[in-house]
Amino acid sequence: MGLVESSKLPKPLTSLLNTARKYSLWAYQWGLACCAIEMGAAFASPRYDVMRLGVIPLPASPRQADVVVISGTVTDKMVPAIKRLYEQMPDPKYVISMGSCTNCGGPYWDSYSVTKGVDQVVPVDVYIPGCPPRPEALLEGIVLLQQRIGREDMAERWRGDPLVVQ
Amino acid sequence: MSDATGTTDAAEAPEAEEAPTDDARQAVLDQITAALGDAVLDSHIAVGRGLWVRVERDAWLEAAGHVRNGLGYHFFDYLSAIDWMPSPWGRYEYSAVDDGIRQFDPNAPVETGVAGGDTRFQVMCRLADIRRRQPHHNVVIKADLPDDDLRVASLVSLYPGANWHERECWEMFGITFDGHPGLRHLYLPGEFEGHPLRKDFPLLARLVKPWPGIVDVEPMPGEPAAEGDGEETEESS
Numbered sequence: 001m002g003l004v005e006s007s008k009l010p011k012p013l014t015s016l017l018n019t020a021r022k023y024s025l026w027a028y029q030w031g032l033a034c035c036a037i038e039m040g041a042a043f044a045s046p047r048y049d050v051m052r053l054g055v056i057p058l059p060a061s062p063r064q065a066d067v068v069v070i071s072g073t074v075t076d077k078m079v080p081a082i083k084r085l086y087e088q089m090p091d092p093k094y095v096i097s098m099g100s101c102t103n104c105g106g107p108y109w110d111s112y113s114v115t116k117g118v119d120q121v122v123p124v125d126v127y128i129p130g131c132p133p134r135p136e137a138l139l140e141g142i143v144l145l146q147q148r149i150g151r152e153d154m155a156e157r158w159r160g161d162p163l164v165v166q
Numbered sequence: 167m168s169d170a171t172g173t174t175d176a177a178e179a180p181e182a183e184e185a186p187t188d189d190a191r192q193a194v195l196d197q198i199t200a201a202l203g204d205a206v207l208d209s210h211i212a213v214g215r216g217l218w219v220r221v222e223r224d225a226w227l228e229a230a231g232h233v234r235n236g237l238g239y240h241f242f243d244y245l246s247a248i249d250w251m252p253s254p255w256g257r258y259e260y261s262a263v264d265d266g267i268r269q270f271d272p273n274a275p276v277e278t279g280v281a282g283g284d285t286r287f288q289v290m291c292r293l294a295d296i297r298r299r300q301p302h303h304n305v306v307i308k309a310d311l312p313d314d315d316l317r318v319a320s321l322v323s324l325y326p327g328a329n330w331h332e333r334e335c336w337e338m339f340g341i342t343f344d345g346h347p348g349l350r351h352l353y354l355p356g357e358f359e360g361h362p363l364r365k366d367f368p369l370l371a372r373l374v375k376p377w378p379g380i381v382d383v384e385p386m387p388g389e390p391a392a393e394g395d396g397e398e399t400e401e402s403s
Contacts, residue, residue, distance in 0.1 A: 077355045110371040112362040113354065 023054030028065035032072025035099035042135035071098035227319035242325035243292035338363035
């Protein structure tokens with residue numbers, strides 16, 4: 001990727017690169033609670049057929065993944081695992097936060113054990129509201145993420161500091 | 167009932183008094199009482215449903231051992247504890263707003279459940295005899311724990327399945343189980359401070375934003391919209 005780092009990427013090439021990236025998203029499934037059922041319906045069932053959007057939902061490891069869908073109730077005990085998951089993913093990497101629990105704690109807003117939003121731990125690109133969201137909502141979230149990827153300036157992202165979780 | 171109707175009720179009254187007896191559970195209770203003597207503090211029989219026995223804390227292990235080896239209750243169902251203190255944070259499901267913090271009275275009498283209780287913390291376990299199908303026999307053993315010495319004998323030597331239950335009870339209530347092979351955190355992160363299932367465990371989110379109560383009650387299907395709806399919203403606002 002020397003061409004990208006040299007910051008002289010012509011615009012059509014950026015567009016081509018982004019188009020290629022956004023239609024080959026390898027999505028890692030991080031299902032923690034009931035939202036994972038909806039995620040499974042969206043990712044693994046022929047009814048919703050997420051592969052028509054170019055999403056490959058079954059990477060063997062976070063090291064192959066471009067995007068992780070965190071769906072379900074994130075507890076404080078799970079936080080170290082999510083940090084490690086995020087650090088293992090190769091840049092550029094994206095996070096979709098699915099469901100009220102992952103967004104803000106949801107119905108467990110006063111719990112002693114639930115993290116009040118996964119964005120306290122890792123940067124989140126797309127939030128999907130709902131308790132749980134329907135599979136269509138997850139598909140829309142993926143489409144929004146693809147639009148975002150399509151507008152990205154790859155050179156700028158690559159030149160910047162790597163994303164490091166505190 | 168007045169005397170005038172006494173004649174007609176006389177035939178029914180004996181039946182009504184005979185019905186709430188449970189010979190099978192009474193027999194079990196008698197056996198436990200015979201074995202433990204004065205260590206049995208209180209008991210309760212729910213006819214056809216269950217048997218509760220409250221024992222001295224020092225007889226906790228002995229009671230479970232007798233129920234297991236003497237009576238054949240080999241199935242360990244669960245072990246847990248109860249904190250009978252009224253919650254100072256006062257969440258009442260049907261209250262319009264959370265006024266528990268203001269209304270909390272630390273000297274209010276503590277209500278305990280069946281088989282009574284003298285202290286704030288009560289440890290309990292449910293043992294069952296799964297060989298007898300009809301009725302499905304089980305006994306709940308309770309013991310009071312004094313506030314300044316929250317410890318009780320471990321049941322792991324009798325029921326290996328009690329291991330994780332006691333670990334959970336230890337981290338959630340702060341009750342130590344003497345003789346447990348390894349009391350360490352089961353659910354909570356290792357650095358967690360406090361015992362979250364105690365009633366006085368502070369929920370920080372509640373301090374910032376009190377429990378809003380049920381703010382958007384919808385009428386049940388078929389019911390007309392309650393007249394009190396408007397008043398409730400005025401009160402809560």
